[in-house]
Amino acid sequence: MSSVEMIEAAAARLAGHARRTPLLSSPFLDDIAGRRLLVKPECLQHTGSFKFRGAWSAISALDPEIRARGVIAFSSGNHAQGVAHAATLHGISSVIVMPSDAPRLKIENTRALGAEVVLYDRGRESREEIGAAIARERGLTLIKPYDEPQVIAGQGTVGLEIAQEAADMGVERAEVLVCCGGGGLTSGIALALESRAPGMRVRPAEPEGFDDTRRSLAGGSIIRNASETGNICDAILTPQPGQITFPILQRLCGPGLAVTEDEALHAMALAFLRLKIVLEPGGAVALASALFRRDALQEDTVIAVASGGNVDAGLFRVALDRFA
Template identity: 75%
Template sequence: MNIDMIRAAAARLEGHARRTPLLNSPFIDEIAGRRVWIKPECLQHTGSFKFRGAWSAISALDEDLRDKGVIAYSSGNHAQGVAMAATRHGITSVIVMPSDAPTIKIENTRALGGEVVLYDRETEDRDAIGSALAEERSLTLIKPFDNPQVIAGQGTTGLEIAAQAAEMGVTEAQVLVCCGGGGLTSGIALALEADAPGMRVRPVEPEGFDDVARSLRSGAIERNARTSGNICDAIISPEPGQMTFPIMQRLCGPGITVTEEDALRAMGLAFLRLKLVAEPGGAVALAAAICRQDEIEGEDVVVTISGGNVDSALFAKALDTAL
């Protein structure tokens, strides 16, 4: 993995992915005690940053291999990104999804052209299911984070952050990234290392599912005891990726954890102050900025809102929390 791969992915994404803005709200600044710059990937195609990595990976495949179709496993955002990218390439996509994924994500994946295969994440192994289907149907597996072209695609978010922050006069900041397996976190870290060396990435995770934070502390990959049971479903992975962890270990600062209540409050504030719809997992970085101020340094902080695919009932609860 290197910056050249990220720049090449950016070229392939040109005209296909949205260049999301970098936003600011004085109301959120006051709560956080510093300037907060928000990168809203909830405005990306399919409602999350995952479209970037999916398009990058699929567009990089040899044509003969790509035409046979692709397979992915995901709780919803990677699923939708792969389904949309595959459909726009005119190829088949099979998506392995947990049966407890939000209904809207399952329905959207099907609507975008993906063939959905459901599994029980407590009793079944999604990797094993995905690998078996890939071999049986000659499909190329597009992993959600441990794929160099996926990481490169997610890294284009970091290229945009560096350029947009510089336009605002910001060259030094901690960059809080919603973190599951580490694809977005490691991709942004690589991009900033090249284009904004004064910025340092900090992964943010939900309490009880902080495998990346623990791994960074111990220096070895740590696994979560559970793989479900938190509203931040979009960023719950069993453990950091084999490709992503070494990058995060080299480039990232200590991880930050937030509660479900923190995430709900951040969701509500994002809507009330910026009219952005964030899902719980996509709001944890903003939650860290407003609820964990003492763990952050500097006058500026950049946060990602990594996704906005949330069921209406949960979103209503978030609004009640923020009022």
């Protein structure tokens, strides 16, 4: 099971490989938030999102002989790029199974990071069957996106950094808002903070209408989203919390927060103007919650994890046109 000891071990394996991201802030954002706001910019992580941490953690934890055979993942997004890059840096091969209608740029980026991309038809084929057949044939290890203890441990290293960086600033109590899809990042950070910064509480942030984690936490059991698509926050649209992540979320996190698409775009524009970082919509929902849900927050300090920045120029322009 996942634990702070596993997270510390993951941090040791990531040292010198993952980037340590600083805590950013701006007096202009403090004014909007009505409190001290610190932002952890994981968009600056390798491959543009926190996913590199979990991928590196999982791959580096494999038995060397098993690792040498290569890894496989299903993803059209940030997990794909994280696994591809971490595999290449380990000198092993990776296969990423992606829908054939995934954005061309994401397919090209994943290939350029060293992965073999296998495309499937979303309508007619099952990615699980295709992936299982390739994995069996070549002896590849599946790297799951969140429901995997070593992935959770890797994402939890964000929490260790937050605890230390906040302590250096004299911050002991805070609400820590985390962009939440399947819950790997959220649960990992919560486990790290539980022992390293017990005055902090993790609160998941999601898009409205895709707030399965918020509703599951409120209802006391896993509740699925009605839909899996139809929101610009594509990086964090998962059908439901994970089987491994949900019990951790239930024990340590909540209540959840949810923001509109417009609020995510507005947060992207403010991050551009005030922090000089590039966020994707799904990576901006925690910041949006800190800025636009001030009445739902209690502490004098809020820390927002900005989880990724892989947005195309067209959508970024929309955010600037409307809110900058």
